[in-house]
Structure formats: structure tokens, C-alpha cells
Amino acid sequence: MSIFVDDDTRVVVQGITGGEGKFHAEQMIEYGTNVVAGAVPGKGGQEAAGVPVYDTVDEAVEAEDADASVIFVPPAFAADAVFEALDTDLDLAVAITEGIPTQDMAKVNKRLSETDTRLLGPNCPGIITPGEAKLGILPGNIFADGNVGLVSRSGTLTYQVVDNLTERGIGQTTAIGIGGDPIIGTSFIDALEAFEADDETDAVVMCGEIGGEDEEEAAAFIGEHMDTPVAGFIAGRTAPPGKRMGHAGAIVSGSGTGTAESKIDALNDAGVPVGDTPEEVADHVESFL
Amino acid sequence: MKLHEYQAKSIFADAGIPVPDSRLATTVEEALDAVDEIGYPAAIKAQVHVGGRGKAGGIEIATDREEAEEYAERILGMDLKGYTVEKVLVESGVDFVDELYVGVTMDRGEGEPVLMVSTEGGVDIEEVAAENPDAIAREHVDPAFGLHPYQARKVVYEAGVDADVALDVASILSTLYDLYEDSDASEIEVNPVMITSDRDVIAADAVMNVDEDALFRQPELAEMAEESYEDDLERKAGEYGFDYVRLSGNVGIIGNGAGLVMTTLDLVDYYGGKPANFLDIGGGAKADRVANALDMVFSDPNVDSVVFNIFGGITRGDEVAKGINEALEQFDEIPKKVVVRLAGTNAEEGMEILNTELVEVEETLEDAVQRAVANAEEVTQ
Structure with missing residues (x-):
């Protein structure tokens, strides 16, 4: 079992004729993902990464029965691409693009609340169910099939923690990057809820970072609703207030909200051990299994 | 991206x-010329990107030329x-009887x-x-529709602003929302x-931060950003296109991906x-970008040792x-x-x-960091 994506997921890649889109479409196919089509305005009728390209997502869904999309579209046009995915009633849209203006995302967020489509990201590495499907840019070779779910705001930090797990022979059900932007689709809670409901997931790793209050809200959710044990990691303990630490969403406000300390305390209060190092996170997970 | 008060105003x-009558000055002479034109009292305000400038001694009110010179x-x-x-902003002092706060920001949670x-x-x-959250009235705006003017009025009345100035304040707020968008x-x-004794309403301070991700469609603001760098290294990082934040320690850190760099x-x-x-250095960095990153960190005189940590996804170890x-x-x-x-x-090829x-x-990450810390200690001993 897994959450959100599996063997049956049929993927359309928006922006498949661009450099990034083409490269990662090929990588996804090589991993075994069912990439069935691409969608690029003005490129309908062509072929890219070995799959047919359509002018609109709607046509791609009509012709190839796609139910998920991965978006590799430059920031200036990415919000429009997400709207197109949402308006096509896909089950899942994964927005990889980093740098979408926040006010564009506020409008997307509004539309999202009116549809049944799940949005992952933006500014995320995507999602992988090891051995079944990869939607995004995650390096497939570091993942292994197993029983630990992982949800994270950061891409490379996810790879680091997964590597520590896989090295010990601990595989993953599904790993999800929810994205480093201030306004994102799928939240920690959405992912945690799905892992809790998944029979195969015996433990969960949650990697958060400074900024916002999503980790605090997730901690409350874990305390009230989860039986599956969770281990945590929070990046940004040394971040000074008022500075954006790479991710648009990773900022401690001047008044001291969004700090690592507040998130770690909230997780500890919910019974979630938080590792000081990625290696320690793997220790906690191992102790759960 | 933060604008200075004078830019925002x-x-x-x-x-x-x-807004009050004001002039920008970079020398004492310019400041004195400015007060001569504006008259007294005049506020002399440091133009730097820090909060609490007043408390820290960066804002003074001069009542005569001697004071103006001393403060400047x-x-x-x-x-x-x-x-x-x-730079200082020399500004006409406002004789006020009341002070309000108005602002527009993004509620991330909502x-x-x-x-x-x-x-x-x-x-x-x-x-x-x-301490007193009820003292702030709030009104959310549907980003798809934009602001309905009544919302600005509603939140101003709800905050308890005096009725005789409420519509003027609402009008400022409404304009601020338009600017925000x-x-x-x-x-x-x-x-x-x-609020002056004549019941005029004046914006005495101004804070405006712009979404860096939207600068591509805000060319005029992007130019102002250039003027806003205060640290030479931050300016250099801007030129190289790096996400860079300078701290006060001596271990230089380069990595890929915000979460992993923060972790480092x-x-x-x-x-x-x-x-x-x-x-x-971001995703998919090529060799020249890597070299630029090392140049950045070497240019910081505080740095005694460097740790370079890469976990490649789209970034390739050989590059x-x-x-x-x-x-x-x-x-x-x-x-x-x-x-x-x-x-x-491609870590193996890279090695x-x-x-x-x-x-x-x-x-491993842990070993690399410990070694860099030890290297820095060696230098300082």
C-alpha cells in the first residue's frame, strides 16, 4: 500500500518539451512511472520523452485517461498551469516550480478549495512510492520499498533523511515533499492523515522547518488523531529572525513566531521525538519498528 | 525584499x-539644507532595514539648527x-494627537x-x-475578488477609530491594499x-516589503531593490543569484536546497x-556556480573554514x-x-x-560538519 500515487497512476507532464520537463519525464518513465502524455500549448501533435504531447491538459486527459499531472512550468506561467490542472478535475497535481509569486498562489489556493483535486507543492520535489511511481524530481535510487512514511517541506533534506533510513535497511511506503512556499496545497496534516489510514505505514517521519505554524498544527493533530508513531526533524534552529532562509516560507517573524523552538516544543508535547541530527531521526524510527 | 522608508513613502x-514633507540626505550638509527648507520641528530618521530604529537612537526630532546638526x-x-x-530622511515633524496602525499582509495559514x-x-x-490580540481588528480579503471598499470601512470602524477620521483612514487602507496587489x-x-489636532490623517512611517519571486514583473521595484542592499556580500550574492544570509560566525557553509543548508x-x-x-547554490548548479559560491564564502573575512555539503537530486556530484x-x-x-x-x-563520479x-x-554530513568546526577552532586558537 501507499498514499496518493501507485502503479495505476496515469501521469501527464505539463511543460514536457522544456529542458527540465523533458529530463524529468524521462527519469520518471525510467523509474517505472506511467507517464502517458505531455501538455504544452502550441506543441500538440509532437512527441516528447516518448509520449504524445497535447495542447491542453484537457485533451491529454481525454485521449490518454490521465489522472495526475506534474508541472514543470516557469514561475511566471506556473499559476496558470496549476489552474489548468485544477479545472481539469485531475485527482492529483504536483507543482515542482519554485518561485511562483505568493499572490498568484493565494488565488490558486482559493480555486483549490472549490475542487476535489489534491495539489502537492509548489516548490516541492514531488512524491514517490518506491518501486511503483515517482512524480517529480526525487532521485529514485536512494529510496527503498518499506513501511515508513515520510513528509517534508524540503527536497534535499528529504534525501538526506531517506538515505539515513535506507542505509539501515528501512524502506518507505511513500515519501512526499509538500514544498517550501508560504502557501501550499497538501499540508502536513493531509499527509499525516493519509499515512495514519494506510495499513502498510508503521511509522512516519515529519521534516519541518522554520516559518508559519503548520508544524504546530500538525503536532496537535498527531497528539489527537494518530496511533502510528512519528519522529520529527526541524531545520532552522540557528536562523536569525526576519531573514528568508532560501525557501520563501522559511522565515522567523520579527516577533518570534515560526521558530524552530516553538515547533520542537509542540512536537515533543505531542509525544514526537525530534532528532538533533538526521542520523538521530533514523535512530528514533528504528526504535519504533 | 525590503524597501527603505523613503522609497516606500x-x-x-x-x-x-x-505623507509629511521630506528630503533624503547622505551628508550633514545635505541634512541641514533639508531642514532649512522644511522648517522645525524636523525628524531625522536613519534609513536602514532594522525595526525599532527610534529606541536604538536612529530617529531624533530637532527643534533648531544646532540640534539638527548634532543629530545628523x-x-x-x-x-x-x-x-x-x-542615508537619513529629514522630515517635517507632525504635531499629532493620536496614532493608529494600519497594514496589509498575507495570512499564510488562511x-x-x-x-x-x-x-x-x-x-x-x-x-x-x-499581548492584546483583540486590540487589532482584522478583515480577510478574497484574493480572487480583491478588496471591496466596504471591507476597509468595516475594519476601521471595528478597530474603534474616531468617527470623524474613519473614512480618511479607510481610504488610506484601501489605497494600501491596491498598492499591495x-x-x-x-x-x-x-x-x-x-491624526493631527486639525484632524488631518498622515502616514508618518512606511514599511513595504515586496515578494522577491514577483520582481520579474515589477521592474521599477526591482531597481529599488538594488539600492537596498546594505552589505557588500549580500550585494554580491544578489549578483550571483544565490540565496544567501550572512551570520556572525566563522564556519562558512555551502550546500544545495534550503532545508539541507539550514540543517548544516x-x-x-x-x-x-x-x-x-x-x-x-540551488538545484542543478553547474561548475561555474559552484566556483562563485566558494568565491562568496572566501570573500567573507570572518570565515575561518568551509563545509561544502551536497546531496544531489538534480544537482550532479561531477559538476x-x-x-x-x-x-x-x-x-x-x-x-x-x-x-x-x-x-x-553522480556522487561517485564526483569523488x-x-x-x-x-x-x-x-x-557523512555529521563527520563533514565536525571536521569543519575543528578546522575553524584550529585557526582561532
């Missing part, structure tokens, strides 16, 4: 928001929380912009928010809005060292190794010890290419 004034001499060139003051108004203006609004601001606020900083601290910077070689082979003597850890995509006579190599 000129934008506000162009949009029709009343003291403030220009002073160190304000780590920033050197290079994913919607929110208007905020408080009659407790002139003080740190974040303290008000923490049109300029892709992330935050815009006036604290305080001053945290580990430097955890193992007893002090991080000198946050530098994210990183090439960049490190290129950057280091131009030195007769490597200026600071560099510890490298490569993992992920084969890497000139290990120029760098130290570790296999």
Missing part, C-alpha cells in the same frame, strides 16, 4: 496617501544593530491577504498582537498613521561551531567537483580549509574528479 505619495552628525555613519547608516487596523499605533505592533507586496504597513547550519551549531552564512577544482586550482595557497561531502546523483589534495573529504 515616495510610492505612497504617488498613490495619493498623505551622530546618526549618519552610526552603527544601528549592525548596519551602518548611510492563504488570504488580511487587513489590520489598531488604535494602538506608534508601538511595536507584534507586541500588541502577542499592484506591487506584489508581501507586507505593507503604516505605523503610525498620525544547525549541525555546525550543534557541534560547537558558529555558522558564518547560509548559502544555497560540483569540477566547480570546486576550478575554484581552488587558481590559488597558490587555499585561503581556508574546505571540507567536502558529496552524496546522491573521482575531486582534487583531494585541495580539499578534505568526509562521507
